[in-house]
Amino acid sequence: MHYNWDWGVFFHSTGIGSEIYLDWFVKGLGWTIALSLAGWVIALLLGTVLGVMRTLPGKVLPRIAAVYVEIFRNIPLLVQLFVWYFIVPDLLPEGLQTWFKQDLNPATSAFISVVLCLGLFTAARVCEQVRTGIQALPKGQTNAAYALGLRIPQIYKEVLLPQAFRIIIPPLTSEFLNIFKNSSVASLIGLMELLAQTKQTAEFTANLFEAFTLATIIYFVLNMGLMLFMRWVEKRVRVPGLIALGGK
C-alpha cells in the first residue's frame, strides 16, 4: 500500500489562528467527556427510577417502565439522535423553536440533543440492570423489611437499592464505558467531539491513519482509566459477607 506516514502531523499548524492539530484532539476529548458525564447523570437517575418502577407491586407503573425500556432499547441510537435533533425541535411552540434553532449557539443546541439522547437511551439499559439487581436479592429481604414495618420507599432506600447497586457495579461499568463510546454519534450532527475532530484532521491533512490511530489510543486510555476507577469504587463500597455475589 502506497501510504505516506507522518506522525509529526499532530504538531502541524491547522492554518486557523495558532492552533495545531493536537489542540483539536484535546478540545474534542473535552466535549466527549462533557457529553458522556452529563448523559450518565440522566441515565443513572432516570434508570434507577425506572428500575424501581419495574419491581414495584401493582400493574401500571411496572408496565410504563417496561414500555419505556422497549421503545428506547429497540430503536437504533443514531435514529434516536436524529429524532431529538431534527424532529423534536420542530414540534416545539414557535417561539421556543426559534430560540432553540437560531438564538442558541449551534454547539449548545447540539449538546442538549445529544445529552438527552444518550441519557434516555442509556437509562433504558440502566433500568434493566437495576431491576435485575433488585430481583437478584432474596425475597426474604423485602419480606423482612415489611415485617419490620418499613414503608415501600424506605424498603427501597434502606434495604434493596444499597445491595442491588453493589451487585450491578460490573454491568454498570460497561454501560458507563458504553456512553463514552456512544457519544461519538454527536459527530454526525456537527458537534466537534473527539471523533468529529479526528475526521476533520484526517480530511485536512490526508493523514487518515495517524488521526484514527491517535483517536483509538485516546478512547482506549480513557476507557481503561474509567474501568480502573469503577473497579476502585467497587472495592471501596464492598461490604464483606453481606452479599454472596459481591463479597469474597
Add this chain to the structure above:
Amino acid sequence: MKKLLPLCLAMSAVFATSAQAEELTGTLKKIKETGTIVIGHRDSSIPFSYLDASQKPVGYSMDLSAKIVDAVKKELKMPSLVVRYNLVTSQTRIPLVQNGTVDVECGSTTNNLERQKQVAFSVGIFEIGTRLLVKKTSGIKDFADLAGKNVVTTAGTTSERLIKKMNDEKKLNMNIISAKDHGESFLMLESGRAVAFMMDDALLAGEMAKAKAPNDWTIVGKPQSYEVYGCMLRKDDAQFKKLVDTALSNTYKSGEINTIYKRWFQSPVPPKGLNLNFPMSDELQELIAKPTDKSAEQM
C-alpha cells in the same frame, strides 16, 4: 510549463499505440490480470457522482470515468472488460485508492497539496468557486453579512477550513456548524438552523435543485477560493496516469465535454428531473482549453 503540458499530452496520444509494446505495470497490469476495473463513486454528489432512482451511479464525473474505461479497453484490447463500481465516502476514498480496492475515483474530489502526498490526480475535470447558498429573502449578499450568524458547511471540506479561518481573522463571530454531508448541511439551512451554507458552487446548485422550493434559494458571495476536481489514482503509476490524462484530454479536445456538461448542468437530471441551470464558468473553460493536473493553489 502550463503551455508544455497539452503538448506533452498530445504527444503521448500519438505514442499511445506504441505503449502496448511496453511492459504493463501497476494498475494496468492489475486490470489486465483480473479482467476488472474498479471505479470509485459517491452517493450524493449531485450532479457529479450520485445514485439515480435505480441505485446506479450516474453524473458528470461518471460520464468522464466511462471515457477512461473506454481508453483502458482499447489499450488492453479487452472489449469485454468488467467494470465494477465501488461506493466511497469522503473518509474512505483515499485509503481505498491506496490499498488497491478502487482503481480510479471520479467524484467531486478536490486536488490539493495534502492529498497529493497520498494519491495522484488526473488532469482537472471541473473547477468550482466556494460560495454561499442563502434564502432569497434573507438579505445576505456576501460573506461580510454573515457576522454573528449561524453558518453551515460540510465537515472535512475546504469550505470548512476557509470559513473557520475567515471567522478567526476577521472576527466575524459566526457560529459554524459542520454537518456530516451536503444533504445534512442543506437540511440545517432549510430548517432554519443556519442562514447560509458555504460550499462549492456547483454542489450548491445541486442541493438547490433538490429543495422543496428551488426558487426560494440563491447562490451569492464572491468566491473565497477556486478548486479543481480531479480523478484520484494511485501514486507513482505513470503508465495508468498517462492513459487517464490522455482519455480526458481527448474528450476535452473533441468538444464532447460540452455535450457531457450540458447533460448534467443545463438539462433535467435524475432523480427528480430538475435542471441546475449552471452555465460553464470561465475558469472551467480555461481548464478544458489547457488541461492540467495541478491543484488550484499551484496554478
